[in-house]
Amino acid sequence: MTSQEHLHKAGFETRAIHAGYEPDPTTGAVIPPIYATSTYKQDGVGGLRGGYEYSRSANPTRTALEANIAALEEGERGFAFASGLAAEDTLVRALCRPGDHVVIPDDAYGGTFRLFDKVEQAWGLAHSPAPVSDPEAVAAAIRPGETKLVWVETPTNPLLNIGDIEALAAVAHHAGALLVVDNTFASPYLQQPLTLGADVVVHSTTKYCGGHSDVVGGALVARDLDLAERIAFHQNAMGAVAGPFDAWLTLRGLKTLALRMERHCDNAERVVDFLTSHPKVGDVIYPGLETHPGHEVAQRQMRRFGGMVSFRVTGGEQHALQVCERTEVFTLGESLGGVESLIEHPGRMTHASVAGTDLEVPADLVRISVGIETADDLVADLERALD
Numbered sequence: 001m002t003s004q005e006h007l008h009k010a011g012f013e014t015r016a017i018h019a020g021y022e023p024d025p026t027t028g029a030v031i032p033p034i035y036a037t038s039t040y041k042q043d044g045v046g047g048l049r050g051g052y053e054y055s056r057s058a059n060p061t062r063t064a065l066e067a068n069i070a071a072l073e074e075g076e077r078g079f080a081f082a083s084g085l086a087a088e089d090t091l092v093r094a095l096c097r098p099g100d101h102v103v104i105p106d107d108a109y110g111g112t113f114r115l116f117d118k119v120e121q122a123w124g125l126a127h128s129p130a131p132v133s134d135p136e137a138v139a140a141a142i143r144p145g146e147t148k149l150v151w152v153e154t155p156t157n158p159l160l161n162i163g164d165i166e167a168l169a170a171v172a173h174h175a176g177a178l179l180v181v182d183n184t185f186a187s188p189y190l191q192q193p194l195t196l197g198a199d200v201v202v203h204s205t206t207k208y209c210g211g212h213s214d215v216v217g218g219a220l221v222a223r224d225l226d227l228a229e230r231i232a233f234h235q236n237a238m239g240a241v242a243g244p245f246d247a248w249l250t251l252r253g254l255k256t257l258a259l260r261m262e263r264h265c266d267n268a269e270r271v272v273d274f275l276t277s278h279p280k281v282g283d284v285i286y287p288g289l290e291t292h293p294g295h296e297v298a299q300r301q302m303r304r305f306g307g308m309v310s311f312r313v314t315g316g317e318q319h320a321l322q323v324c325e326r327t328e329v330f331t332l333g334e335s336l337g338g339v340e341s342l343i344e345h346p347g348r349m350t351h352a353s354v355a356g357t358d359l360e361v362p363a364d365l366v367r368i369s370v371g372i373e374t375a376d377d378l379v380a381d382l383e384r385a386l387d
């Protein structure tokens with residue numbers, strides 16, 4: 001694809017719109033077709049056209065998405081999966097063996113924790129939790145010789161802790177381990193972990209990458225060819241791939257990621273301004289606030305601070321639940337990263353499974369995914385719900 005080569009130096013928005021696909025040579029179609037096919041005609045035995053043989057191994061709509069997200073993350077190669085968790089499971093089995101050990105965030109996404117705790121552990125992979133905001137604690141959790149992966153999220157969910165990707169990469173590499181960054185909350189527009197020393201990026205493309213709450217998907221982007229080959233083998237061998245329609249929706253979402261993220265950030269800043277001065281709101285947790293313990297690191301490694309905001313309300317759990325149930329523009333629901341604003345009570349919803357453990361979140365905590373509606377409407381909605 002020589003016509004794609006100039007894109008290496010192109011800006012983020014140009015890559016988001018053009019990387020991974022050239023207008024179809026036959027029809028000129030500007031957007032990749034949804035290749036709803038399981039198999040491909042061979043020109044004589046083994047005579048594959050463009051390497052396509054069977055759609056678990058490769059499908060042109062998925063190829064376009066995979067090349068696009070690799071260009072956005074500035075990695076060697078991208079891979080698209082049926083969900084974020086399918087991507088994670090494939091990555092773990094590609095890079096670890098029974099008897100190995102991984103370090104995971106002590107506030108990991110619940111589904112990620114469950115995958116390591118209930119599925120990979122039964123397969124023989126041990127895990128230890130450590131706070132991503134403390135590279136020394138992460139270093140201390142490493143078991144020399146056994147730890148194959150240091151797995152981090154930044155910002156984390158729902159407390160928006162920040163991990164210093166460069167420092168964590170140094171810690172992992174010093175111990176002979178790889179650094180995996182789940183970049184779901186920041187999206188490739190706000191943060192590119194591979195450029196900061198990470199080895200593999202993980203996405204739940206269900207969130208900001210897809211961006212419209214209409215598709216579940218996951219992605220991996222590898223920094224180098226060796227990692228890419230191990231992941232490619234497992235993607236095909238395990239088969240948890242993104243279907244062509246899902247790949248098409250995700251690619252469509254990525255084209256507007258930059259615009260959406262700018263508005264998510266603008267609106268989140270407006271909402272944070274409002275919340276910090278409201279008498280019924282206690283702590284407001286947002287990496288863009290100078291009071292946030294990870295603010296300086298976030299400022300260094302992120303373009304802006306994202307669309308996720310958490311806050312504590314005075315009046316305890318009852319009031320927090322009421323706020324969640326009273327908004328009208330913010331929809332009460334799990335997930336995040338779509339154009340519409342969502343509100344939830346982590347203690348009773350996304351984080352109910354960690355109640356009573358070290359990962360328990362405060363009962364008066366409310367998490368919002370600030371969408372791209374009119375900012376005034378979002379502020380007015382929260383104001384009504386808090387009164």
Ligand SMILES: *Cc1c(COP(=O)(O)O)cnc(C)c1O
Pocket residue numbers: 083084085086109111112153157182184185203204205206207216217218
């Ligand atoms: C949603 C999410 C996942 C899991 O992705 P699915 O697409 O739901 O399988 C992983 N990590 C983070 C940070 C998430 O928010």
